[in-house]
Amino acid sequence: MLPRPRNVCKNSLVEVTSMSVSVEQQEAIRVVHLGGEIAIASAMEVKEALVLALASGKDIYLDLEHATDLDITALQLLWAAKRGATESGGCFTIAGEAPESILNGVLEAGFEKRSVGLL
Amino acid sequence: MIQTDDSRSESSMVEGYKQGFQEEAREILIELESTLLELNENHNDSELVGRAFRALHTIKGSGSMFGFERLVAFTHNLESAFEEIRTGNLAVTSEIIDLSLSALDQMKSMLDEEVGRGAADDGKKEDILSRLQILMRPTGVSSAAAAQPAMPALAGPEEETHQWRIRLVPGRDLMRNGSDPRLLLVDLRQLGSLHVEADMSRVPPLDELDPERCYVCWDTVLTTSATVESIRDVFIFVEDCCELTIERMEDAPIGVIEVAPQAMGEEASSAGQRRNEHEASIRVPAAKLDQLMNLVGELVTVQACGRNRHEVRQPGRGSRGGRDRSSDIGTA
Numbered sequence: 001m002l003p004r005p006r007n008v009c010k011n012s013l014v015e016v017t018s019m020s021v022s023v024e025q026q027e028a029i030r031v032v033h034l035g036g037e038i039a040i041a042s043a044m045e046v047k048e049a050l051v052l053a054l055a056s057g058k059d060i061y062l063d064l065e066h067a068t069d070l071d072i073t074a075l076q077l078l079w080a081a082k083r084g085a086t087e088s089g090g091c092f093t094i095a096g097e098a099p100e101s102i103l104n105g106v107l108e109a110g111f112e113k114r115s116v117g118l119l
Numbered sequence: 120m121i122q123t124d125d126s127r128s129e130s131s132m133v134e135g136y137k138q139g140f141q142e143e144a145r146e147i148l149i150e151l152e153s154t155l156l157e158l159n160e161n162h163n164d165s166e167l168v169g170r171a172f173r174a175l176h177t178i179k180g181s182g183s184m185f186g187f188e189r190l191v192a193f194t195h196n197l198e199s200a201f202e203e204i205r206t207g208n209l210a211v212t213s214e215i216i217d218l219s220l221s222a223l224d225q226m227k228s229m230l231d232e233e234v235g236r237g238a239a240d241d242g243k244k245e246d247i248l249s250r251l252q253i254l255m256r257p258t259g260v261s262s263a264a265a266a267q268p269a270m271p272a273l274a275g276p277e278e279e280t281h282q283w284r285i286r287l288v289p290g291r292d293l294m295r296n297g298s299d300p301r302l303l304l305v306d307l308r309q310l311g312s313l314h315v316e317a318d319m320s321r322v323p324p325l326d327e328l329d330p331e332r333c334y335v336c337w338d339t340v341l342t343t344s345a346t347v348e349s350i351r352d353v354f355i356f357v358e359d360c361c362e363l364t365i366e367r368m369e370d371a372p373i374g375v376i377e378v379a380p381q382a383m384g385e386e387a388s389s390a391g392q393r394r395n396e397h398e399a400s401i402r403v404p405a406a407k408l409d410q411l412m413n414l415v416g417e418l419v420t421v422q423a424c425g426r427n428r429h430e431v432r433q434p435g436r437g438s439r440g441g442r443d444r445s446s447d448i449g450t451a
Binding site for chain 1: 294295299300301304305315316317319322323324325326328330331333334335337338339
């Protein structure tokens, strides 16, 4: 297996081959990038990224293009973030399209795509 | 990096379970062998027959959890034979005991094969299965028919399918302990068709959320011919850190609402004339029917509360309405 680079640059988009979490700050929006296998080991990091994005009060877009798996801890964080954004009148939605495997995983775990921002 | 370790630990966990099953199955086979030898001394001992049946049932159930499909299929046939004996449809004979002992050896070979120790002899397996089928055949069948090749018929009569409502409430440390509830859902899906809904009602606001704790609960409906024991076995490794409720839904898996022809539209009514009364019904999934019944229940409660509030506001009576549910609904 090829060596996997570490995520060295927080709050910016980085080369994603392993798990990576970052928040990209644009003028009017925040983009939360999740890459690789997002599981319990990175749950705290994902929460911090989502809290940071929500605190901005901007619309939030979720980039899952490089995500390969979202476990239950990740899905419940996205769900809570989506609810938080909706309650404060903001937007929390997918940027582009989520990979098919992610969408299947969401449905198989009994979640509605919309509830975690994937629609 | 961390994720690589995680996936590695997950796959090693599965390997651990498989190895655990191997060890358990070998122990069961040793006990089963002595049970069969005892049974050979006393063909009428129903306790021994029951013990043999349960041993085979356990191997089949656990084996299917861990993907030992060939072993499971083979064991199923022997289990069916012992079910016939248990229910008095088949008598214990030395021939059946001998055949069962051969089948045990075959099962051991199949277990060895799984861990790369030699290959099970498929010819021997077919021979055992066809002899078993002949022994299980009701007496009076012609020898020509008895000589038919074995296999599919051995699967036994089609088992009855039921719907089970399964609710899983994970304990706070389920995921911290390395379990993944999604794998439980995968295992349930192997038993039949599964409808899953995640219950998010316990998820706190984002900033209060402990990110490593599983707040999600699952409400599922499983349609399967598997026994409740097999369903429970899916949760065997997490039952100490979960609340699990398994309920069989009513015997009729589909709720049927009879619809009176006059309650239907004109077009439907005229169509109804061409049908008999039994056909004037609609089929609704039982889960949907339950949901509708709950809604009707709530409606009745709210209506009762509203009436109560109306009554307590009559002159000369004190108002107690503020504390009941009617306070939540606007005056209509």
